[in-house]
Amino acid sequence: MALRWGIVSVGLISSDFTTVLRTLPRSEHQVVAVAARDLSRAEEFARKHDIPKAYGSYEELAKDLNVEVAYIGTQHPQHKPTVLLCLAAGKAVLCEKPMGVNAAEVREMVAEARSRGLFLMEAIWTRFFPAVEALRSVLAQGTLGDLRVIRAEFGKNLTNVPRSIDWAQAGGGLLDLGIYCLQFISMVFGGQKPEKISAVGRHYETGVDDTVSVLLQYPGGVHGSFTCSITAPLSNMVSVSGTKGLAQILSPCWCPTELVVKGEHKEFPLPPAPDKEFNFTNGMGMIYEAKHVRECLQKGLKESPVIPLAESELLADILDEVRKAIGITFPQDKH
Numbered sequence: 001m002a003l004r005w006g007i008v009s010v011g012l013i014s015s016d017f018t019t020v021l022r023t024l025p026r027s028e029h030q031v032v033a034v035a036a037r038d039l040s041r042a043e044e045f046a047r048k049h050d051i052p053k054a055y056g057s058y059e060e061l062a063k064d065l066n067v068e069v070a071y072i073g074t075q076h077p078q079h080k081p082t083v084l085l086c087l088a089a090g091k092a093v094l095c096e097k098p099m100g101v102n103a104a105e106v107r108e109m110v111a112e113a114r115s116r117g118l119f120l121m122e123a124i125w126t127r128f129f130p131a132v133e134a135l136r137s138v139l140a141q142g143t144l145g146d147l148r149v150i151r152a153e154f155g156k157n158l159t160n161v162p163r164s165i166d167w168a169q170a171g172g173g174l175l176d177l178g179i180y181c182l183q184f185i186s187m188v189f190g191g192q193k194p195e196k197i198s199a200v201g202r203h204y205e206t207g208v209d210d211t212v213s214v215l216l217q218y219p220g221g222v223h224g225s226f227t228c229s230i231t232a233p234l235s236n237m238v239s240v241s242g243t244k245g246l247a248q249i250l251s252p253c254w255c256p257t258e259l260v261v262k263g264e265h266k267e268f269p270l271p272p273a274p275d276k277e278f279n280f281t282n283g284m285g286m287i288y289e290a291k292h293v294r295e296c297l298q299k300g301l302k303e304s305p306v307i308p309l310a311e312s313e314l315l316a317d318i319l320d321e322v323r324k325a326i327g328i329t330f331p332q333d334k335h
């Protein structure tokens with residue numbers, strides 16, 4: 001039975017995700033509706049992607065009984081209201097990262113999903129790439145020995161991307177790029193709560209975070225560190241080091257296809273996407289999370305075992321602490 005998707009908002013990532021869904025067998029995934037704040041834009045998107053139903057409001061899509069799961073592709077501050085809207089209408093939800101602007105928002109969404117017995121997942125698509133699955137396998141086999149340190153970097157000049165420098169839209173590197181680094185560190189250290197968090201960083205002229213470095217001490221004398229930046233290019237790699245060796249996820253670490261383990265290079269090419277256009281790097285890699293959502297729903301799961309809701313809450317808690325440490329507050333923090 002095909003999983004019936006509704007796409008909420010017609011922006012850049014929504015276009016990429018819809019493109020990916022339409023490469024999948026129609027017997028497994030179908031995009032049945034799309035909604036935007038403006039009907040004409042929704043209709044244009046529907047024409048581009050051959051979607052049967054277009055709405056001029058998210059509310060109308062939420063009421064569409066033919067939609068089983070909503071994909072939330074709005075900008076950060078609009079994630080919570082649209083997630084809550086779709087949950088209230090009984091939809092399963094896949095929400096783009098970061099699911100919330102802060103931990104309070106994430107917890108509100110998680111509580112709502114749990115109270116309604118509905119599936120909710122944060123689209124940390126990185127965790128579903130074969131290269132990252134291979135890293136998890138290497139770690140589980142003890143190939144690196146006793147872990148000592150993990151480092152991650154993600155920096156690119158995003159000052160030409162309006163939402164990235166817009167304080168009102170919760171811009172900056174931490175929520176947008178830093179979350180990728182942090183989720184690697186948290187994954188490697190088993191979703192444990194760090195014992196100590198410290199951070200230094202600079203603000204961009206619009207009040208969002210520009211470049212931030214974070215140090216995280218975990219139980220057992222191990223630690224992780226990351227740097228994210230919206231103005232300076234960084235290596236965009238992840239390294240995991242233990243007493244028996246080093247593993248590296250090569251750039252682009254947030255959507256990787258290459259893993260190096262103790263010097264041995266392994267490639268995990270994306271599925272072919274002939275004549276498909278994407279707005280973002282390795283967009284075809286969203287196929288993995290899309291398949292995962294369907295697998296979860298077929299099993300009757302209410303959350304992903306790969307990116308559990310408690311992990312989304314933990315990531316948000318840590319990012320809150322980092323923002324507080326470097327003096328970045330958003331309007332949502334005042335509630």
Ligand SMILES: NC(=O)C1=CN([C@@H]2O[C@H](COP(=O)(O)OP(=O)(O)OC[C@H]3O[C@@H](n4cnc5c(N)ncnc54)[C@H](OP(=O)(O)O)[C@@H]3O)[C@@H](O)[C@H]2O)C=CC1
Nearest residue numbers: 009010011012013014036037073074075076096097098280
């Ligand atoms: N997984 C990944 O690889 C990626 C994830 N993302 C995530 O996806 C989300 C969207 O990013 P992206 O597609 O670049 O965003 P866009 O700039 O394309 O905006 C997405 C949608 O947000 C709505 N929107 C835009 N501006 C405003 C505003 N000021 N107030 C209210 N709503 C607004 C619009 O919805 P409407 O269409 O209804 O008008 C727009 O289409 C982000 O949270 C980002 O973190 C982004 C890129 C890659």
Ligand SMILES: O=C1OC[C@@H](O)[C@@H](O)[C@@H]1O
Nearest residue numbers: 097158164176177254280
């Ligand atoms: O998640 C994303 O992918 C990498 C960057 O383009 C970032 O802005 C985007 O949100």
